[in-house]
Every structure is written in structure tokens, then in C-alpha cells.
Amino acid sequence: xxxxSRLSPRKLSTMKAPVxxxxxxxxxxxxxxxxxxxxxxxYRKSTFLLDSLxxxxxxxxxxxxxxxxx
Numbered sequence: 001x002x003x004x005s006r007l008s009p010r011k012l013s014t015m016k017a018p019v020x021x022x023x024x025x026x027x028x029x030x031x032x033x034x035x036x037x038x039x040x041x042x043y044r045k046s047t048f049l050l051d052s053l054x055x056x057x058x059x060x061x062x063x064x065x066x067x068x069x070x
Contacts, residue, residue, distance in 0.1 A: 020070065030064070033057075 002022065021029065041047040049057060058064070 035041060036047040036049045038047075042050065
């Protein structure tokens, strides 16, 4: 709602497009991933990414980019 209030919402056709998440939403979505790669989780062997060193963990179509001044 907050994002839509800042834009002029309109109906879109189906397309591939970049998605921008508000920082509050991104924290929730990617918090589990960040926690899984944290040193403590790896040390305790409590991460689902334990044997993933050198492996691609996200699909190629899902790059994570940070643009803090967007």
C-alpha cells in the first residue's frame, strides 16, 4: 500500500520485469538466506547450505542486487 500510494497505479500486461522490494520486505524475504550463510550457522552446522560452497544457490533468473540510493 505504501509503495502504491507513491506511484500512479495502473493495470499491467503480463511481462518480465525487475521487482523492487522495500527494505522492510527485503529483510523478511532474504533474512533466512543471510542467516544460512552466517559464520555462526556454518560453524554449528545448522544451515541448510552447509555443503553448498562453490555451488549456485539461487536460480540464474533471481539475481540479488543492492541499490541503496534508488
